[in-house]
Amino acid sequence: MIRFFNTGLDYQRLAGERRPLGDVDHPGLTDLSFTIESGGFRWLTGASGAGKTTLLKLMYLALPPTSGRIELLDSDPSRLDRAGRALLRRRIGVVYQDFRLLDHLNTFDNVALPLRLARRKESQIHADVTELLRWVGLADRLTHRPEELSGGEQQRVAICRAVVGRPSLLLADEPTGNLDDEQAVRLLHLFMSLNQLGTTVIIASHNLSLIERYRAPVLELQHGRLVYHG
Amino acid sequence: MGGSCIMADRPSGRARPDPIGLRAASHDRLLIAVVAAMSFLAALAMAGNLATTSLADHWLGGARNMLTIEVPDPTAAVQASSSVTRIDAVLAALRQRPTLSAVRALSPAELGRLLKPWLGDASSSGGTGIALPGVIIAQGDARASAVAGLSTGLNQIAPGTLIETGGGLAARLTTLTESLQASAAAILLIVAAVAASVVGVSVRAGLAQRREAVDIIHGLGARDSDIASPFAREIARQAGLGGLLGGLAALPVLLWLGRLAAGFALVPHAADRGVAGMLMDVPVLLWAGPVVLMLVAALIGWGVARTTVLGWLRHLA
Known part of the structure; x- marks a missing residue:
């Protein structure tokens, strides 16, 4: 369950608290209240600069709200200590718009990172990571570094890293932006499969044809405000 | 240790992953050099x-408990009717005291050697014409x-007897x-503080260089200790290396200084003992110095790095 209670984020206020965690000129978010049930699927839409990425940052705990409060996976992050928030982050998979792969690690090690943080056995990590990378067509790219991969391949690696730990919540920021239609559909099926297994999935996207094809409730933002949920 | 989770054991033949990229970066030679210095x-x-x-x-042991008793006119009889000389009477009185030991009168030759700087060779031959006191x-x-x-007791036996002690010298x-x-x-303390400051600056520079990697790992659910521990281990390794090199570099200088100081320490035939003899005179603690410095430098590096990283991570949500 994800619940927002009159939640807002003011970048200037964060900067005033000497926590410059974003662009102070961004309008931020204002008075968001909504609930997403456990195992739900949502499209997150809105024009560029509407606050989609900021909303996702609140959900993956990269930013704290400056007003209101949040409940994530039945926890109130503001009541958790730093170690508790770290453990909560491990239950959240994120596909970043800019991939955010570690340049000095190869494909395998990038994808394996969440499992190593969770202290999984190396033999299990090897099996899971290899299988997932094979499934997304990167079996022959295990030892390649990000700079040796195309944009689409990097995005698939980023998606694999987000889903390899079977997160309770999967957040994706324009995950299909660098993929061709076939790969986009394939990955949407992966997200759907995870959703059917109980993972709550929220995908920020501009791709209206994809949203039309895979109908699901939509959260629409305009200028940092929630203008539609349904 | 928290950091072990991102440095987990891997199937044999593959290098252990280094998510923050600490090993991939070149060694911080400046840190090693400064810690070595x-x-x-x-x-x-x-x-x-x-x-x-x-x-x-060495010096205080002798000076603190040393008594020098000077007996004027030492060969004169204690009393006109007695054949006992004043110095013998004082010696006998001193030897009866249970709190004194190693009581002995300096021979004329010893006295001569003692006074030679002031009286010249005549002091040894007794040809000075000066009435020298007996010295015990x-x-x-x-x-x-x-x-x-x-002093009171001895002056009753041989009036004019003086006692000098090493107390004043010992106090100084x-x-x-x-x-x-x-x-x-x-x-x-200053050296440790400078080393700690340099480590702090180096760690902050390292964090700035690897900010994106740290951000990503933090976002994936790494605890603060998961990030701080690899930093602390790497800095401890570099600082330990610097400490060892600095300690090893200091050894020859210390041996040379030790050779110079041997004369002051009254080591017998210090100059004639050669390198082997000199090495044998070196205290064990000095040989252990490089290892001790390595451990202390590593400990300072580890502690400062860990504290710095944990403090820096507070800026992240």
Whole structure:
């Protein structure tokens, strides 16, 4: 369950608290209240600069709200200590718009990172990571570094890293932006499969044809405000 | 250790992953060099402290309990009717005192050698024409109260007898030793503070270089200790290497200084013992110095790095 209670984020206020965690000129978010049930699927839409990425940052705990409060996976992050928030982050998979792969690690090690943080056995990590990378067509790219991969391949690696730990919540920021239609559909099926297994999935996207094809409730933002949920 | 989770054991034949990229970055040679220089200075300060303590013990041990008794007109009879000389009477009285030991009169030859710097060769041959006192040396209680009582007793036997003690010299030596030890401790503290500052700057620079990697790992659910521990281990390794190099570089200098100091320490035939003999004279603690410095530098590096990283991570949500 994800619940927002009159939640807002003011970048200037964060900067005033000497926590410059974003662009102070961004309008931020204002008075968001909504609930997403456990195992739900949502499209997150809105024009560029509407606050989609900021909303996702609140959900993956990269930013704290400056007003209101949040409940994530039945926890109130503001009541958790730093170690508790770290453990909560491990239950959240994120596909970043800019991939955010570690340049000095190869494909395998990038994808394996969440499992190593969770202290999984190396033999299990090897099996899971290899299988997932094979499934997304990167079996022959295990030892390649990000700079040796195309944009689409990097995005698939980023998606694999987000889903390899079977997160309770999967957040994706324009995950299909660098993929061709076939790969986009394939990955949407992966997200759907995870959703059917109980993972709550929220995908920020501009791709209206994809949203039309895979109908699901939509959260629409305009200028940092929630203008539609349904 | 929290950091072990992102440095987990891997199937054999594959290198362990380094998510923050600490190994991928080149060694921070400046950090190693500065820590080596600080360790060099620390080794000199430690050795100075050690040598001061050792020399002071050596000198004070003799001076603190040494009594020198001068008996004027030593060969004169104690009384007109007696054949006992004044110096023999004083010797006998001193030997009866249970608090004194090693009581003996200096021979004319010893006295001559002692006075040679002032009186020349004539002092040895007895041709000075000066009436020299008899000199007795003894080990014992050299406190003022004990000496006053002893002086009264001896003057009744041989009027004009003087007692000199090493107490004054010992007090001055003690003050000198304590001030030298305080200086050495101050140098060590300053060196440690400089080393800690350099480590702090190096860690902050490392964090700035690897900010994106740290952000990503933090976002994936790494605990603060998962990030701080690899940093602390790497900095400890570099600081330890610097400490070892600095300690090893200081050894030849310390051996040379030790050779110079051997004369002051009254090591017998110090100059003739050669390198092997000199090496055998080196205290064990000095040989252990590079290892001790390595461990201390590594510990300082580990602690400062961990604290710095944990503090820096507070900026992240």
